[in-house]
Amino acid sequence: MITEKVRHAMNEQITHELESFYVYLSMAAYFHAQNLDGMAHWMRCQAHEEMIHAMKFYDHILDRGGRVTLADIKQIKTTWEKPLEPWQDAYEHEKFITGKIIDLAKICRAENDYTSEPLLAWFLNEQIEEEKNTDKVCRDLATVENSKEGILMLDRELAARVFTAGSPLDPAAYNLVA
Numbered sequence: 085m086i087t088e089k090v091r092h093a094m095n096e097q098i099t100h101e102l103e104s105f106y107v108y109l110s111m112a113a114y115f116h117a118q119n120l121d122g123m124a125h126w127m128r129c130q131a132h133e134e135m136i137h138a139m140k141f142y143d144h145i146l147d148r149g150g151r152v153t154l155a156d157i158k159q160i161k162t163t164w165e166k167p168l169e170p171w172q173d174a175y176e177h178e179k180f181i182t183g184k185i186i187d188l189a190k191i192c193r194a195e196n197d198y199t200s201e202p203l204l205a206w207f208l209n210e211q212i213e214e215e216k217n218t219d220k221v222c223r224d225l226a227t228v229e230n231s232k233e234g235i236l237m238l239d240r241e242l243a244a245r246v247f248t249a250g251s252p253l254d255p256a257a258y259n260l261v262a
């Protein structure tokens with residue numbers, strides 16, 4: 085069984101992860117409109133990954149006999165001034181999400197919920213990757229800023245992101261994600 089406090093906090097985290105999905109999909113749409121299809125591709129991969137994150141919490145609640153209740157997703161940003169800005173927002177967003185996972189870990193500890201620890205450890209590790217990846221692109225873009233050739237080069241590089249997970253709705257498929 086899952087305590088009500090943990091269930092509630094994990095439900096909120098599902099919404100944050102689905103918000104992340106929406107944020108990255110919006111960034112993908114912006115990059116498509118800017119003719120930066122490599123960056124758009126990276127964002128679409130990330131959006132897929134965020135749906136998987138949401139489902140990991142969703143299934144964890146269900147597996148422990150809890151009820152999932154989804155909340156509203158707020159309106160998110162749809163446009164930016166230049167390619168660097170969505171990446172900066174993505175980095176800030178990931179730092180916010182890391183804080184949320186830490187809050188969740190604190191709640192689980194306070195509730196003596198040791199069963200959640202492997203899941204939360206997975207997410208804490210995942211957040212290291214998320215912050216590192218988005219920060220790296222920010223720094224690369226800051227280096228080449230205003231250089232069209234530099235932006236195009238990075239766009240081509242980001243087009244190479246490979247994402248092999250299957251459907252985010254199928255635990256057997258989404259568990260492939262490291």
Ligand SMILES: [Fe+2]
Binds near residue numbers: 133134
């Ligand atoms: Fe996430």
Ligand SMILES: [Fe+2]
Binds near residue numbers: 213214
């Ligand atoms: Fe990731």
